[in-house]
Every structure is written in structure tokens, then in C-alpha cells.
Amino acid sequence: xxxxxxxxxxxxxxxxxxxxxxxxxxxxxxxxxxxxxxxxxxxxxxxxxxxxxxxxxxxxxxxxxxxxxxxxxxxxxxxxxxxxxxxxxxxxxxxxxxxxxxxxxxxxxxxxxxxxxxxxxxxxxxxxxxxxxxxxxxxxxxxxxxxxxxxxxxxxxxxxxxxxxxxxxxxxxxxxxxxxxxxxxxxxxxxxxxxxxxxxxxxxxxxxxxxxxxxxxxxxxxxxxxxxxxxxxxxxxxxxxxxxxxxxxxxxxxxxxxxxxxxxxxxxxxxxxxxxxxxxxxxxxxxxxxxxxxxx
Amino acid sequence: xxxxxxxxxxxxxxxxxxxxxxxxxxxxxxxxxxxxxxxxxxxxxxxxxxxxxxxxxxxxxxxxxxxxxxxxxxxxxxxxxxxxxxxxxxxxxxxxxxxxxxxxxxxxxxxxxxxxxxxxxxxxxxxxxxxxxxxxxxxxxxxxxxxxxxxxxxxxxxxxxxxxxxxxxxxxxxxxxxxxxxxxxxxxxxxxxxxxxxxxxxxxxxxxxxxxxxxxxxxxxxxxxxxxxxxxxxxxxxxxxxxxxxxxxxxxxxxxxxxxxxxxxxxxxxxxxxxxxxxxxxxxxxxxxxxxxxxxxxxxxxxxxxxxxxxxxxxxxxxxxxxxxxxxxxxxxxxxxxxxxxxxxxxxxxxxxxxxxxxxxxxxxxxxxxxxxxxxxxxxxxxxxxxxxxxxxxxxxxxxxxxxxxxxxxxxxxxxxxxxxxxxxxxxxxxxxxxxxxxxxxxxxxxxxxxxxxxxxxxxxxxxxxxxxxxxxxxxxxxxxxxxxxxxxxxxxxxxxxxxxxxxxxxxxxxxxxxxxxxxxxxxxxxxxxxxxxxxxxxxxxxxxxxxxxxxxxxxxxxxxxxxxxxxxxxxxxxxxxxxxxxxxxxxxxxxxxxxxxxxxxxxxxxxxxxxxxxxxxxxxxxxx
Numbered sequence: 001x002x003x004x005x006x007x008x009x010x011x012x013x014x015x016x017x018x019x020x021x022x023x024x025x026x027x028x029x030x031x032x033x034x035x036x037x038x039x040x041x042x043x044x045x046x047x048x049x050x051x052x053x054x055x056x057x058x059x060x061x062x063x064x065x066x067x068x069x070x071x072x073x074x075x076x077x078x079x080x081x082x083x084x085x086x087x088x089x090x091x092x093x094x095x096x097x098x099x100x101x102x103x104x105x106x107x108x109x110x111x112x113x114x115x116x117x118x119x120x121x122x123x124x125x126x127x128x129x130x131x132x133x134x135x136x137x138x139x140x141x142x143x144x145x146x147x148x149x150x151x152x153x154x155x156x157x158x159x160x161x162x163x164x165x166x167x168x169x170x171x172x173x174x175x176x177x178x179x180x181x182x183x184x185x186x187x188x189x190x191x192x193x194x195x196x197x198x199x200x201x202x203x204x205x206x207x208x209x210x211x212x213x214x215x216x217x218x219x220x221x222x223x224x225x226x227x228x229x230x231x232x233x234x235x236x237x238x239x240x241x242x243x244x245x246x247x248x249x250x251x252x253x254x255x256x257x258x259x260x261x262x263x264x265x266x267x268x269x270x271x272x273x274x275x276x277x278x279x280x281x282x283x284x285x286x287x288x289x290x291x292x293x294x295x296x
Numbered sequence: 297x298x299x300x301x302x303x304x305x306x307x308x309x310x311x312x313x314x315x316x317x318x319x320x321x322x323x324x325x326x327x328x329x330x331x332x333x334x335x336x337x338x339x340x341x342x343x344x345x346x347x348x349x350x351x352x353x354x355x356x357x358x359x360x361x362x363x364x365x366x367x368x369x370x371x372x373x374x375x376x377x378x379x380x381x382x383x384x385x386x387x388x389x390x391x392x393x394x395x396x397x398x399x400x401x402x403x404x405x406x407x408x409x410x411x412x413x414x415x416x417x418x419x420x421x422x423x424x425x426x427x428x429x430x431x432x433x434x435x436x437x438x439x440x441x442x443x444x445x446x447x448x449x450x451x452x453x454x455x456x457x458x459x460x461x462x463x464x465x466x467x468x469x470x471x472x473x474x475x476x477x478x479x480x481x482x483x484x485x486x487x488x489x490x491x492x493x494x495x496x497x498x499x500x501x502x503x504x505x506x507x508x509x510x511x512x513x514x515x516x517x518x519x520x521x522x523x524x525x526x527x528x529x530x531x532x533x534x535x536x537x538x539x540x541x542x543x544x545x546x547x548x549x550x551x552x553x554x555x556x557x558x559x560x561x562x563x564x565x566x567x568x569x570x571x572x573x574x575x576x577x578x579x580x581x582x583x584x585x586x587x588x589x590x591x592x593x594x595x596x597x598x599x600x601x602x603x604x605x606x607x608x609x610x611x612x613x614x615x616x617x618x619x620x621x622x623x624x625x626x627x628x629x630x631x632x633x634x635x636x637x638x639x640x641x642x643x644x645x646x647x648x649x650x651x652x653x654x655x656x657x658x659x660x661x662x663x664x665x666x667x668x669x670x671x672x673x674x675x676x677x678x679x680x681x682x683x684x685x686x687x688x689x690x691x692x693x694x695x696x697x698x699x700x701x702x703x704x705x706x707x708x709x710x711x712x713x714x715x716x717x718x719x720x721x722x723x724x725x726x727x728x729x730x731x732x733x734x735x736x737x738x739x740x741x742x743x744x745x746x747x748x749x750x751x752x753x754x755x756x757x758x759x760x761x762x763x764x765x766x767x768x769x770x771x772x773x774x775x776x777x778x779x780x781x782x783x784x785x786x787x788x789x790x791x792x793x794x795x796x797x798x799x800x801x802x803x804x805x806x807x808x809x810x811x812x813x814x815x816x817x818x819x820x821x822x823x824x825x826x827x828x829x830x831x832x833x834x835x836x837x838x839x840x841x842x843x844x845x846x847x848x849x850x851x852x853x854x855x856x857x858x859x860x861x862x863x864x865x866x867x868x869x870x871x872x873x874x875x876x877x878x879x880x881x882x883x884x885x886x887x888x889x890x891x892x893x894x895x896x897x898x899x900x901x902x903x904x905x906x907x908x909x910x911x912x913x914x915x916x917x918x919x920x921x
Contacts, residue, residue, distance in 0.1 A: 007806075057824035061665075061726065067814045075803075075810035092790060095798045097688050102803065104678050104714065112307055112669070115726045116658070117572060118829035123722055123857035130715050131865045134708075142708045148795050154695070155796035193672045212821040216814070268864035287700040 006089040014077045014226035017221065017246065019043045022222070023251050028254065029149040029241070030245045041127030047218050053164070055211025058117040065113015072105030073223035081229045083158045083245030094143060096154045102225060104222060110205060113256040114228035117208035125204020129195035131268055136192070139283040143167035143175040146287035149233065160239040167238040171295050175286040178279045183256065185275065186228045190260030194268055229253060238263065288291050297358045298348045298771060300336060301408050304329060308400035315393030322396040323383045330376040332408065337368050346415060354472055354483050357413030362770040363446060363547070364410045367539050370412070370626050374531040374633040375403050377746035378524050381637055384742045385524050386859070390646055391435050395522065402528070406738060409536055410486050414435065414472040415462040419455065422536065424499070426451045429533055433521045440520040441464075443513075450513040454503025458540070461496035462470035464478040464489070482552045489552050491566050495786040497544045498570060505537025505603040508576040512876050518596035520650075525537075525642030525892040526592055530599045531633030538606045538625050544873070545570065545610050546618060546775045567611045574607030575705040581877070582712035587866045589859065591720045595635050598675065598716060598892030602628040608702060609690045616793055620689025622768050627674060627683040630754045634671035637747045638664045641739040642724060651720055655856040656829070660736040662757070665725045667747040674754050677710055680804045682758035683718065689783075691795035715862060721857030730853045759804040762786040
């Protein structure tokens, strides 16, 4: 039963912490661009305001897609360990692949619902997002595969425990760099915000969203960010107590925001060529080092 | 067993004549025969053996093993579903009676392949299955005749190699019996012989399950065959190939046979060769599927990719990899059968297979859509459908063995599958409905019931996979692949891998809870106002202006995004080398050679005829035949 409480705690942290961080991120971007920016609680205002408005719906698949997206994201956020074995809701089910593929449910739900709105901008955005997935997932999965091979486990909380001697950031620095580049793609941050691209395709998947649908998908996005960054922190930045975890989370987020606030957007094939070039090569190099036993 | 198989074969001929009177009665008899066979499988005892007859002094043996049970069960699931589906669907077909006959004949023959206790029996039933299915293929589209020929030639390439290897084995050991041959092969000192026999036998499986060099028939045969039969082709017949591949890699003790040939991570190089072919199929199948506009060809290429997964899983010869490969047989069989039946339903109503000509069918055919949706979730390997479990197992094996390149390809195929399964989802079912499909209706219950049943089975096996894992564990024990490892742990609700475990029930419950919370939030906030896809669109020809940048739209059909969906990505491999073109060149070469000979011998002039007659007579006299 404690697992369930921990899962609820996961969701609460995901919601409040990440929404706060989003606000902070907006503030940082503004300061980089020499603006003042919104207050740190702006994202809370956005979400609750969107939720309270009367929306338009484009049929049952639109509703179902939004529910599936949010449901999938909630399910994933509920099983991710937060930086230590103690904060692992379900120690038997925190397998990396399970988390990775559970995560895909939310993406599929969102894709389906948004294309169900019948707007071509949404379809274009979704196909772009899927193509981008093909880009960033591959280097990331290779790095994670080499790590699982090294530690002989795919369970996230065991991976955290095994880093007691030294963070993976230091054991496999190449892998950590590759995973961070992939993380930027996962977050859809600036050089990789091809799927949303407000100037080109009118925010892509989000084009037909109104009122509470926008609010619900914002919450889904928040849970996704939580899962993505938590996985990175767990796997590369070692364990520690809960506050340590939040601090590391914050640092990774600020780094991502800083990078994204100064870079322009890639085109879709530029993005693929980029990911399948240096990051994928480095991922294989990392795997080779692991095979040879040349880790720091 | 022998009597049942032969009587079903005889019944298939009877079904033809009954169908001539009323094809509906024939189809119902087919379905009843299928149901009977399904029950019959559960009454047979594992390990029982029977003599079918004798051929040239050789006993034709039937043995019922755990593998026979598993593969026959999966086959019968698919075939039975299609048989029920066909009861209504056949009214769109030109030759229903022949379809009924060949379908039942093929069913009996495939079961014969799985029951076969020796190489010769397997070959005989194999050829019956190939021939009867080959005769169904040309009943489809216009191009289907050519498809049937290509299918037959590709299949024959494999089977002749298989037959040659069988005779090699016979001349060496004087035996066709599978169990005896396995023992003999394990003790044979000659490595070249073992490798040759292994690869030649595997060729039949490679041709049948659409593995790389012999995969081109899948696109053309699955794409052009009668729509419901594509479900059998992709869901069941291809699995005959997987069965043979399993026989040669796992039933024959390859790890013992090829001792000293280990290439990497304790996998012998002949196995590794097959594994590389499987990996190539994953790449080829995925990349080609992404760019298809014909939905049936798209899933045909996905069958190539999934055949690759099965082969990769089995060829690792690792406990969890083997189980993953075998479980993938079940998962892909069900997913492909559901998808092809859903497409058959769509074609039944719209008469086209082009994604670019459709759209918005979801509001017209919701049940078909739901079946397709669940099937693609399984095919893409997303929990809680059963497809995830087998992919997870294969990844486990690849990661554990440190096979990063193969793992990379497996990941690529998996994420690529998101791309290609989404294409029909968005292009056919979602988006704007073209005007010509305004009056399309959902298919009748007899057609959607089999689809929904298969979806339910796949779903239940995704949440509680232990019943289907049981025969697979038994198979693994039979083949003695690390028998000490236990993967299905039903008492703790866990699926155990080498690098950690997971609990499918918890994952499913999380889903339910996730949805429940999402639904709660959804109901908590203001109710939506329901609008049409093109909100202000009142009557025909009225101008529409939403999110179009000031342009007016008069035809909603043009507002559907379903051609060149992944243009950015497709452009990157536009100029890819094509194996089909290589085969076409080969084809042209032989054709030209034939023309040359033809030109020499059949000159349209009497003098040439006289010349060849004289030459022939001279040679005959000279050789003194």
C-alpha cells in the first residue's frame, strides 16, 4: 500500500514542482532575452484559467485522445523512482523499458486526439513529433542499453543504488552528454521544437485545443517533463535524499532552458541528420568503451 | 491425428461442391470445422505419435509436441477468426466456393506441418499449404496473378533448398525423423556438412516468413491477395516459416552442433548469420513500410520487420530471447490478423486500399477503428497489450548479451513502427471524411465479432500473460535452453528478465487509475460544446475559414493530410538501393536469355527449321543414341 502513497506523492511533486519550474524557465528565458518576463507562478495561472473556460470538442476521439494522453502520462509519472530506493513506488516494476513504453501511450493518445480534430496543422505537427522521436530515442536507448549491460540491471532503483561509488555522469561522461542532447529533444526544447513550431504550423498538435483541453494537455506535458528529467537524473546523477533530487532536477532543467533560449529551430531532416550523426556515433563509442571495460 | 487431417483435407473438397450450391453453407461448415480443430488441439496429448502412411518405404510420422500445440493454437486462432469473418465478407468476392475449399485445405496442411515428425511429412504438408494458399492469392486485385507467381517462385526457392538438405541428411544418416536427425547432427564431426544443412533447411523458413533476401513476395502477395486472406497470410502462413526457423535453430541443438564457431556473446556464427538477416529485415521492412501509401502493403512490410524480430529473438538462443521470439509469433499473428481484417472491413465498404483516398471513417466505422487501434498498440509494442511483452523480452536478451548493433536495429524497428502504424490511423480513420464515403456504414456484427474477440485475447494476454507463457516455457524445457532460468513467475505476478522484472498487473492497474484520474479531471471542469470538424460548415459549398490564413475552403476533402506524411524523413532515403530492382534485373536477364534461345530455335523461316532438323539428326547419329 505504501507504493500507492508514494505514487500519489510522485504525481503531486510532478504537478507543483514542474509547474513552478516552468514559470522559472520562462523567467530565465526572458532575462536571457533582456525582458522582464512573467512571474514564477504564471504557469499555474495559465493552467487553472484554461481549465475553467468553456471549450469546444471535435467528437469523441478528440476527448478520448486527451484522456488517453493524460492517463498514460499519469501512469508513467506514478512509477518513476525519485532519486532513491525509498522513493520508488513499485520496486518490481520500475524497469526502464516499461517506463519508456508506458510513456509512449501518452504520446499516442495525444497524437490520436489531435489528428482526430481534423486540422492538417495538427497532423503535420504529429508526424513531425513522431519523426523527431525516431531521432532522439535511438542514441538515448543505445546509451541506456550499454548502461544496463554494464550494471546487469534495467531496474531504475538498482541503477541508482549502483551509482553509490560514483555518478554515471563521471563513469560514462560520453553517454551522459548524449543522453542530455536526447533529453533536449524529448523535452521539445528550442533547437528541437519542430513539432510545435508556432511560427510555421500554428503550434502543431495544439492548434484546435481550447479551454480545459488545453489545460489537461498542459498537465500532461508537465508530467512528461517530470518523467523525462527524472529518468535522466536517476540514471546519470546518482542517488541521495529527496532534496538532492529536487536540486539536481532544477539544475538539469535550468541548463536545458538556457540552451534552448539561445538556439534557433532545426528543420526536420536537419534534426534527424544531427541526431544520427554525432550523438549516435558517440552512443556507440560509449557502448564500445563499456564492452571493453574502459569506464572511468 | 492422421485421420483428422486427412478427413479435413477430404472435407475441403466436399466444401467446394457444397459451396457451389450455397457458399454461405460452405463458409459455415468451414467455421465449424475450424472450431472443431481448435477444440481437438486441446484433446491431444503432448508426446503422442502416429504413423500417417509410408512413402517409398519411409514412414510418414506425426508427433504432437509442445511446439506443435503452441503454433497450431496460434494458427487456429487466426484462421478461425478469418473463417467467421468470411461468412459475410465472401459476398464481395468472385470465387467464394474455391476460397472456402482452399482455406480449409490450407488449414489442414498447416496443422500437418506443425504435427510433422519427420522432414518428409513436413515437406509434403508444406507444399499443400503453399499451393492451396497460392491459389487463393490470384482471386484478389488485378495484379494478384503476378503476385501468385512471385509467391510460388520465392516459396519454391526456399522449399527446394529444404528438400535438398533433407536428402543430404537422408543419404548421410538414412533417416528423416526429426528427433533422430537432431541427435545425429549433435554428434556429427563434419562442420561443413552441418552448416550447409542448417542454412539450407533454414532457407525454407526464410522464404516463408519473409526474411531479407526473399522478402519481396510479401508486399506484392499480401498487398494484392483477397483482403481477408491477407490476414491469414500475414497472421498465420508466415508463421510456418517461423516454425521451421525455430526447428532448425532451437530443436536442432545448434549450440552443441556449432561448438567452436562462437562469433560473439556465445552465439555460433551460423546462428549469427540468420540473426543478421533478421536484423536486415527489420530495417528494410520498417523503412519501406513508412513510405507506403497502400495500407495493405504497409502492413505487409511491417510483417517483414516483425518476422525479423521473431528470427532475432529465436536466433539469440538465450532463454529470454527465445521466449520473446516465440511469444512474438503469437502477438504478431493476432495483431496482423486484426489489422488486415480491419482493412478488409474498410475495403468492403470503400473499395480502395489507398490511404490517400480515405479519411474520417472513424465516425462511420467506430468498432473497426477501435479494433485497429488496439491492434496497432500491440504491434508497436506498447503496454498493456501483449505485443509489449515479447518486445521487452527480445530487448532484454539483446542488452544482456551486449549486442548493441542488433539492439539498435530492434529499437529502430520499434520506434519506426510508431511511424508506420500511425499512417493508416490518421489517413484512413481520422481527419476529414471525403464526400463519397458519406453513406458508409459499420460492417455487420459477424465481421466485427472475430476482430473484437482477437483484440480481447491480445489484451487479456497483455495483462495476464502467464497462460500463453506456459506452453512457451514447456517448449524451452523441451529444447533445453538454459532450463534453470524461470521467466514467468505467475505466483508473484511477475515476468522476470535477466535484467529485472515487471508486474503486468500493476502496469495495467496504473493505466486504469491514470485514466480514472484523467476522466475525473475531465468531468470536473466545464462541459465542452460539440462542434463539427469544420465548425462553421453548414451546407455544401459554403465557404469555410478556420486556421487557413484567410483562404476559403470549399472542399473539406482537401483539408485532409494523408499523402507523403513523413515527407521530410522519406526524402532522406528516396534513392535507396532496391532489392526488388535487383530481382527484376535477374528476371530480365533470364527472360532475355530465354528470348535468345527462343530466337535461335524458333526462327520464323523454313530454312532455319531445316537447319536445326539436320543438325539434330546429325548429332543423334554422331552420338549414336
